[in-house]
Amino acid sequence: MSTETLDKPAKKESEPLLSKRRKNLVSDPLNDDNPITIQVLGICSALAVTTQMKPTMVMSIAVIFVIVFSNLSISAMRKLIPGRVRIIVQLAVIATLVTLVNEVLKAFAFDMYKELSVFVGLIITNCIIMGRLEAFASGNKPYDSILDGLGSGLGYAWVILAVAFFRELFGSGAIFGFKVFEAIGFSADGWVGMDYQANGIMVTPVGAFFVLGIIIWVQRNKTGYVEN
């Protein structure tokens, strides 16, 4: 993994809170440098949790939380962390944050905890987070690292939400549990006269591969990104 330590601005006066460079830290991962569609990281959870919108939403929030705060902590400690154990330190920080998320879900959103606890636990192994810590947070200032984490987290979130949207829509005929097809008349007494036939493949990870593949194709087509 390449380090992309940004050159520190030479001028003395402080950089504006939302300078162009900083805005790019957030906006780049949304599109041009998206962790899922361009870097193809974090695919495992993108395939696994995206059967429905609601758990995907919770998962997105959990990942954004973990990535922002682990970026912040690692960046704050970056001058103290011994190089030889830095990966372990990064893992320890991520694991702690993930466990915190899990405990909080268990206390305050028990239903979500039941549904998601496996995947929340697996955030630890989400390559996007480790990648950001190694490539960015360990060489940049805390505030920039927060922005970078936010960008990557949001970049991850919109892609998995998009995948979940299509998978829930076609796999269960619903969005956030709301039966869309039934509402527009796909039922025995609606104008179509028959129920929406749920597409079983969309519920399986295979369906996620298709949707994700199409999203990556469309997205790379637009940004003109080519792997070399």
Add this chain to the structure above:
Amino acid sequence: MRQSNYYVILFSVILTIVLGGLLAATSEGLAPIQKKSVELDTKKQILGAVMILDGSEDVIALYDKVIQSEVVDYEGNLVEKDAEGKQIVAEDVEIERQFKKTPKERLYPVFKYLGKDGGSEIQSFILPVYGNGLWDNIWGFIALDPTGELIQGAVLAHAGETPGLGARITENEVQNRYKGKKLYNDQDELVSVKMLKGENNPESKLDEHHIDGMSGATITGNGVNDMLKNYFEYYKSYFKKQSATATL
């Protein structure tokens, strides 16, 4: 300096203490709230086997009104006190812990549903069940009619089944498939209720002992089948005793 062994060890120790302390504090601080959510969730599940909860009701109060509970052993005899002479409360019996013992040593809680206004006549028996899914444990509460032969409702839950696949056992749509199914065949043998492989099975395959499966979750389905069969077996003597006293 940052690379010396001494520094690395010191750093690791401090990091471990800080992170460990943070986790311990969180866990300790949230434990009472978590315990309450688990308790609330269990009671919701028990009630969910016999009625539809829309989330607006006071679950604890409702539970106290409509549910009566007792604990029995494998032979179907009432167990009131544990080895140390302490009162056993059915709600406090941890099915997970019981599951680790052999069936004959386990305690079996029975929850009796007295109708939605809490009369004196038993409308259904709600039995906790516990077993193995694909990734982790699965459990549930099955409501049987007073004869103990007909399923009135089922609530299933899991620790780690795949969302969208095996985790669908928690959905009403899947659980409702168990309603009205029978445990015994005409020869009075326990055949339990089986979930088939695959979804949208033809009507001809579904009868009073078979329900439609979940596509992509055959192993979870098999786990549920084994769990139900086992527990119906374990509670068999209890229901035999029940019907014996009823006919006296």
